[in-house]
Amino acid sequence: MxxxxxxxxxxxxxxxxxxxxxxxxxxxxxDWELDSTASVINFATIKNDSVGEINTIKSLEGSISVSGAAQITIHLASVETLIEIRNERIRSLLFETATFPVAQVDAQVDPALMADANGGEVHQLDLPVTLTLHGVQRDLTAPVSVLVENDGGLLVFTTHPVLVNAADFGLDSGIEALRNVAGLKSISNVIPVTLQFRFIRPR
Incomplete structure (x- = not known):
């Protein structure tokens, strides 16, 4: 017994x-979850051939699954230019957020990168991404560094700007509308974009 x-x-x-x-x-x-408090997208606009302005989007959601599928949702109405009238014009004339409230970035990350990651390690890679913006989907390449933080976070940031052509996403008419309403000579259709995403594991 x-x-x-x-x-x-x-x-x-x-x-x-x-x-x-x-x-x-x-x-x-x-899944790794996006830390929205430490993640941001910046893009520059060039007007009259020589005047540059930095704009920010901070309202982001996203994750990286166990299979390495990464997805970021960008809430376009959160664009911040530090001038409210310009914020409103970009929302209504360029992004047309009433119809297209979000953009989305999709990518496939090697799962081994997260599984074998140790604090302090930095990995550099050209990451193929799919950007869905203004109802149009395009494939781009983002040169990024991936830093594994000592506290277990995963920091992903561009090593140099990604050049996005507004015409590829049907935004050229919006840029022209912005130019007209602001009385400018020109606004560049090529938009440099940088990003910083921080991911954390759920506890």
């Missing part, structure tokens, strides 16, 4: 240990 009890207790402990290990494994391989 004592042997039977001991056997049952051993099996129970083994079962509970297995459950714990499975839970730890699931957590280690859980």
């Amino acid at each position: 004592e042997i039977g009890v001991m056997t049952c207790m051993t099996l129970l402990r083994s079962f509970m240990l297995g459950i714990c290990l499975q839970s730890i494994g699931a957590l280690a391989w859980a």
